[in-house]
Amino acid sequence: MSTGTDLLLFTGAAFVLIAVVVYFVSIFNGLAMLKNNIGKSWANIDVLLTQRADELPNLVSTVKGYMAHEQKTLQAVTDARAALMNARTVGEKAGVDKDTTEAVKTLYAVAENYPDLKANQSFLKLQDRITGIENEIADRREFYNDSVTAYNIRIQSIPDIVVATALRYRPEELFKAEEGKRQVVEVKI
Amino acid sequence: MTEIFDKNFVGATFIFYIIFFFIGLLFFIKGLVSLRVRRLIEDTPTSTAASVAVGPVEVYGQAVPYVLRMFSPFSKKDCVYYKYTVEEYRRSSGGSGWAMVEKGERRIPFYIKDDSGMVMVEPDGATIQVPMDYEYESGLKKDPPNSVIEYLYAKGESYKNLFNWNKTMRFREYLIESGDYVYVLGTADMGLNPSKPENVVGVNDLVIHKGKNIKTFYISDRPERKILENMKSRGLFYIYGGIALSLFCLAIILHYYGLI
Numbered sequence: 001m002s003t004g005t006d007l008l009l010f011t012g013a014a015f016v017l018i019a020v021v022v023y024f025v026s027i028f029n030g031l032a033m034l035k036n037n038i039g040k041s042w043a044n045i046d047v048l049l050t051q052r053a054d055e056l057p058n059l060v061s062t063v064k065g066y067m068a069h070e071q072k073t074l075q076a077v078t079d080a081r082a083a084l085m086n087a088r089t090v091g092e093k094a095g096v097d098k099d100t101t102e103a104v105k106t107l108y109a110v111a112e113n114y115p116d117l118k119a120n121q122s123f124l125k126l127q128d129r130i131t132g133i134e135n136e137i138a139d140r141r142e143f144y145n146d147s148v149t150a151y152n153i154r155i156q157s158i159p160d161i162v163v164a165t166a167l168r169y170r171p172e173e174l175f176k177a178e179e180g181k182r183q184v185v186e187v188k189i
Numbered sequence: 190m191t192e193i194f195d196k197n198f199v200g201a202t203f204i205f206y207i208i209f210f211f212i213g214l215l216f217f218i219k220g221l222v223s224l225r226v227r228r229l230i231e232d233t234p235t236s237t238a239a240s241v242a243v244g245p246v247e248v249y250g251q252a253v254p255y256v257l258r259m260f261s262p263f264s265k266k267d268c269v270y271y272k273y274t275v276e277e278y279r280r281s282s283g284g285s286g287w288a289m290v291e292k293g294e295r296r297i298p299f300y301i302k303d304d305s306g307m308v309m310v311e312p313d314g315a316t317i318q319v320p321m322d323y324e325y326e327s328g329l330k331k332d333p334p335n336s337v338i339e340y341l342y343a344k345g346e347s348y349k350n351l352f353n354w355n356k357t358m359r360f361r362e363y364l365i366e367s368g369d370y371v372y373v374l375g376t377a378d379m380g381l382n383p384s385k386p387e388n389v390v391g392v393n394d395l396v397i398h399k400g401k402n403i404k405t406f407y408i409s410d411r412p413e414r415k416i417l418e419n420m421k422s423r424g425l426f427y428i429y430g431g432i433a434l435s436l437f438c439l440a441i442i443l444h445y446y447g448l449i
Binding site: 002005007018023033037094139140142150 | 225228244
């Protein structure tokens with residue numbers, strides 16, 4: 001082959017090589033971004049879970065005076081908070097989050113039977129704040145789960161799986177309460 | 190004489206193919222960039238306006254003007270972005286075709302509104318891709334609409350020639366109208382949001398703008414699926430087209446030098 005043909009083939013090969021390198025770099029950067037997104041969106045949920053956990057003692061102490069005979073309901077909220085503070089993994093936190101939401105909902109439902117409590121401004125403000133935080137958690141949970149799903153699909157697809165395996169990327173857990181993983185809230189009366 | 194002509198001819202051709210070789214290279218790079226942005230769009234989950242957090246974000250919702258109201262120059266539509274072109278059909282010995290007389294664009298800050306609330310978008314520096322919304326033409330027996338005539342007079346242009354006959358002109362508008370569904374991929378940050386109007390509630394404190402670290406800032410009035418399809422076909426076209434153009438030009442150059 002002539003020098004010209006060699007040069008032409010070399011240039012063609014260089015184009016292909018550049019495209020392949022850029023492609024793999026973009027896979028690497030894409031996976032890093034996805035992993036980073038998961039971390040960021042989890043941090044956004046975690047901060048809200050902590051904020052809600054911080055508000056629960058205030059809620060319990062506000063309603064305690066009115067609902068002295070509802071020890072079971074109040075204890076459920078207190079225990080849910082304790083479980084939330086002890087939960088470490090995403091799955092554990094998701095399970096406890098659901099229990100906490102249910103315990104707080106029960107408390108609101110029981111509060112309906114106490115007109116004086118329903119008129120208490122502190123209680124109303126706390127109720128508003130906790131409901132607002134719960135709505136934000138719901139919004140961010142959706143975003144977190146979308147991030148995790150996108151990441152999990154990527155690291156199991158070809159050719160991303162090559163880069164993911166080399167980097168030892170593992171599937172991440174969804175923020176979803178699974179029956180087996182949910183912690184049972186102990187009710188002590 | 191023939192030798193000099195041939196040398197000039199070869200020289201001019203050489204430069205021509207060198208230029209096109211680099212144009213092919215630029216197409217190739219443009220294709221790679223397009224596919225990179227496509228991947229970024231694909232990998233970024235869509236946030237609701239209320240849950241937008243600091244960092245790279247993607248939102249989809251209706252465009253709502255912030256404080257300023259803006260109207261497009263020709264169709265007078267209430268919009269948050271417009272781009273327009275004015276072209277004239279010209280004939281000459283070298284050929285005929287549409288020549289650009291004037292073009293321009295304007296963008297203003299706007300909100301993206303969805304079921305959860307609103308978030309502000311500061312569109313400076315964004316790549317905005319919208320399909321053409323309106324097209325008007327003028328010809329010998331066809332006047333352009335009044336709004337176009339007013340606009341041309343304001344700009345010191347006319348749709349009539351020296352003989353007071355209508356020129357053959359084409360007026361195009363590309364818009365993001367108020368209420369259009371808009372896709373935005375950018376970076377959300379704190380502290381940039383100007384004071385919120387008092388009557389507006391449910392507005393996120395963050396502003397989506399062009400980020401310092403992630404430079405991609407893309408706005409379109411198409412849904413995400415269409416954007417991805419479009420970017421894929423365009424990216425592959427530029428990559429394959431760029432490689433083909435560059436290799437073809439290189440082959441011609443080498444052929445001139447007798448290397449092939």
